[in-house]
Amino acid sequence: MTNSHRSLRPNLKRLESSLYRLSPLCRSCKDRIDVILTDDACIKDLAGEFRGSPRATDVLAFYYGEDKFTQGIAPIGEIVVSLDTAKKQAAERKVSFHQEVLLLILHGLLHIGGQGDENVRDWCEMRKSEFELLMRAL
Numbered sequence: 495m496t497n498s499h500r501s502l503r504p505n506l507k508r509l510e511s512s513l514y515r516l517s518p519l520c521r522s523c524k525d526r527i528d529v530i531l532t533d534d535a536c537i538k539d540l541a542g543e544f545r546g547s548p549r550a551t552d553v554l555a556f557y558y559g560e561d562k563f564t565q566g567i568a569p570i571g572e573i574v575v576s577l578d579t580a581k582k583q584a585a586e587r588k589v590s591f592h593q594e595v596l597l598l599i600l601h602g603l604l605h606i607g608g609q610g611d612e613n614v615r616d617w618c619e620m621r622k623s624e625f626e627l628l629m630r631a632l
Contacts, residue, residue, distance in 0.1 A: 497531040502577040504531065504595050512596050512631040526569045527606060529599055534578040552579040555602035573602030593632070600627045 495506050534550035542548030544556070557571040575598045584594035604623050605611075611620040 495529040495531070497577075498536070499531055499533050499577045502531075502533075502581060502591075504577065504591060508592060509596060509599070512592075513599065515631050516627060527603065528569045528572045529602075530572060530574045531577050531595070532574060534576050537574055537576040537579070540574060550576055550579055552576055552583060553598040553602050555605035557606045571606040573599055573606070575599060575602070593628070596631060597624060597628055600624050600631070603627075 495510060497503065497506060537554060538548055538550045540554055541551050544554070552575065554574045555571065556574075559570065575595060577595065580594045580598055581591055584591045587594065589597075601620070601624055604620060604627075609620055609623060610616040
């Protein structure tokens, strides 16, 4: 997990500890997924380049595929979280900054795992899965 934000500093050890609690749920936890914590400007650029929508968003997930890399050296995916947006959303939802950042990482993990949220049914399933994982991680 890498934090490139200039001023917001979530507790990385606490986030990693929360995520570690989910490892018994993994079929194969040998694969690496990188988590990058950044700001709205960076995620806006990435969203423009990869989604065709140059606006800040809370989280982006990139799945590269397991067959493209050998020997577990490179990640199978990356999750990019905007800490600026996470901070705003935490205040709106009346949850802690830690909980919001963790929720966004979980959202990215679910996307990498193949879960979508583009239609109402999938969106509802995503929220249910997020809640279940968040409760296990906290």
